[in-house]
Structures are given as C-alpha cells and as structure tokens.
Amino acid sequence: LAKTTQPISMDSYEGQEVNITCSHNNIATNDYITWYQQFPSQGPRFIIQGYKTKVTNEVASLFIPADRKSSTLSLPRVSLSDTAVYYCLVGSGNTPLVFGKGTRLSVIA
Amino acid sequence: DGGITQSPKYLFRKEGQNVTLSCEQNLNHDAMYWYRQDPGQGLRLIYYSQIVNDFQKGDIAEGYSVSREKKESFPLTVTSAQKNPTAFYLCASSTWTGWDNEKLFFGSGTQLSVL
Numbered sequence: 001l002a003k004t005t006q007p008i009s010m011d012s013y014e015g016q017e018v019n020i021t022c023s024h025n026n027i028a029t030n031d032y033i034t035w036y037q038q039f040p041s042q043g044p045r046f047i048i049q050g051y052k053t054k055v056t057n058e059v060a061s062l063f064i065p066a067d068r069k070s071s072t073l074s075l076p077r078v079s080l081s082d083t084a085v086y087y088c089l090v091g092s093g094n095t096p097l098v099f100g101k102g103t104r105l106s107v108i109a
Numbered sequence: 110d111g112g113i114t115q116s117p118k119y120l121f122r123k124e125g126q127n128v129t130l131s132c133e134q135n136l137n138h139d140a141m142y143w144y145r146q147d148p149g150q151g152l153r154l155i156y157y158s159q160i161v162n163d164f165q166k167g168d169i170a171e172g173y174s175v176s177r178e179k180k181e182s183f184p185l186t187v188t189s190a191q192k193n194p195t196a197f198y199l200c201a202s203s204t205w206t207g208w209d210n211e212k213l214f215f216g217s218g219t220q221l222s223v224l
Contacts, residue, residue, distance in 0.1 A: 032210035043113075043199045043215025044152070051210075087151070091210055096167060099144070099152035 004088045009104040018075045020103050022088030025069050031091035033064060033071045038085045038102070047086075048073070075105075083107045112136065115200050115216035121224050122187065122194060130185045130219045132200035140205035141183035142213065145169060146197040155198075158183055159205050187221065195223050 005023040012018045024033065032051050036044035048055055050062040050071070061074040075082055087102040113134045122128045134141065140159045144152040154167030158177040172191025177183055183202075187194045197220050201213040 034210075034212065036213075041197070041218065041220070043201070043218050044213070045215070046212050049210065049212060091207075096142075096154050096157060097211060097213070098154075101149070101151045 003098075004090055004100055006086075006088050006100070006103045008101065009106070011106045011108060012078055013108050014079055015077050018078050018082075018105060018107075020073045020075075020086055020088075020105070021070055022073070023070045024088070024090045027068050027090050033062065033068075034089045034091070034097075035060070035062065035073045036087045036089065036099075038087065044087060044099070078105075078107045080107050080109060113200060113202055113214055113216035115198075115219050117219060118217070120219055120221045122221060123224050125189045127186055127188050128221070130187070130198055130200075130221070132183045132185065132216060133181055134183075134200075134202045134214075135181060136202055136214060137180070138202035138204055138214070139180070140203045140211075141177070142201040142203075143167075143173070143175065143183070143185045144199040144201065146199060146218075152199060155185065194221055196221060 034049040035047045037047050038044040048060050048062045052064050055062045063072045085102040085104050087099050089097050116131045142157040143155040146152050153169050155173050156175045158164035161180050164175050164177050174186045197218050199218045200216045203211050203213050
C-alpha cells in the first residue's frame with residue numbers, strides 16, 4: 001500500500017504561487033497520483049490526476065519526476081478562496097484509497 | 110444538475126437510537142462509498158459498493174450498516190452499537206476504473222451529533 005507524506009500546513013500571501021509536495025516512495029507501477037481540495041463542512045473535490053511528467057488544467061498543475069516517488073501540486077496566484085485542505089492520494093492496486101490528514105493551506109491577504 | 114445528494118445536512122441521534130443517512134446519485138456511477146471525518150482528521154472508509162446488491166467493509170465498519178438495492182442509492186445506518194457516532198459523514202461515487210486511478214465525486218456531507 002503506497003503511503004503518502006505531505007506537510008501538515010502551509011501559509012501563503014494572496015497572488016503567490018503555492019507548491020505542495022507529496023512524498024510516495026512506495027508507489028507501484030500502475031498507480032496514479034490524485035489531488036483533492038476540501039473546504040470546511042464540504043466534501044472533497046477532485047483537482048487533478050497524473051501518472052508521470054506534468055499535467056495542467058484550469059485549476060492547477062501537477063509535476064511528477066521520473067522516479068515518481070514524489071509529486072508537487074502547484075496553485076498559481078492563490079486567492080483567499082484557495083484556503084482549504086489539500087489531499088494527495090496514490091492509487092493502491094486492490095485496496096481502497098486512503099485519505100490522510102492532508103495539507104492545510106492558509107492564504108493571507 | 111448531475112451530482113450526489115446527501116440528506117439531511119444535520120442529524121441528531123439519541124442514545125440507543127439507529128439513524129439512517131441518505132445518499133443519492135444521478136451520475137450513473139457504479140461505485141459508491143461512505144467515509145467518516147472527525148475534526149482535523151482525514152477521511153476514513155466505512156463501507157463501499159462497486160455494484161448493486163454487493164458491498165464491502167472498509168476500515169471502520171463496526172457499528173454501521175449499508176444496503177445497495179438500487180444503483181442510485183447507498184444509505185448508511187448508524188446503529189446503537191456505534192458508541193462514538195458524532196462526526197461528519199461523506200458519501201462519494203465513482204465510475205469504478207480500479208483503485209489505481211479512481212476519481213471520487215463527493216456529496217456535501219451530513220453532520221451527525223449525539224444528544
């Protein structure tokens with residue numbers, strides 16, 4: 001079972017780029033990396049998913065190095081509304097996905 | 110609009126009482142899930158179902174029960190055997206492509222509290 005490690009919390013000022021790194025040393029060959037965002041009292045929302053190299057959508061970018069032992073979620077020019085908890089998940093073959101405590105991002109004006 | 114609907118948003122349980130949380134989806138998803146979230150914690154899997162009339166226990170199934178009689182519905186019953194039921198309960202669904210690249214779609218949650 002691939003386990004992930006990510007910082008407990010991060011602070012950023014509005015307008016800055018935020019990079020949240022997730023470590024997953026035991027990732028398996030078929031596993032994808034998926035990031036979710038959760039606001040207080042709401043369900044998590046899918047942000048982005050990738051397998052290798054770089055993936056970009058209208059919300060974020062996901063950078064995955066060649067060895068795939070880590071990944072970085074990049075949020076460009078954050079605003080106060082990006083304050084949330086961000087979860088990094090790695091697919092685990094035959095067992096259900098595990099949501100850890102995530103990274104609590106606080107954006108400051 | 111397509112999505113997942115959880116009801117009620119807030120629920121109160123008396124001692125010894127069973128309560129049922131509703132989860133309905135119109136996304137035509139095969140798989141549905143129930144998670145529990147305690148304050149400041151991640152999500153823990155209670156039960157999941159990959160197909161109608163079949164479901165599996167997650168990490169913390171004790172004190173809970175589910176049914177999957179229809180593709181669209183996956184109700185969760187919190188029984189009196191669950192001694193610490195106060196938590197935020199989240200329902201999710203997916204098309205089921207396998208655990209290696211699953212994408213979950215979540216409802217807005219039900220906050221359950223004990224009176």
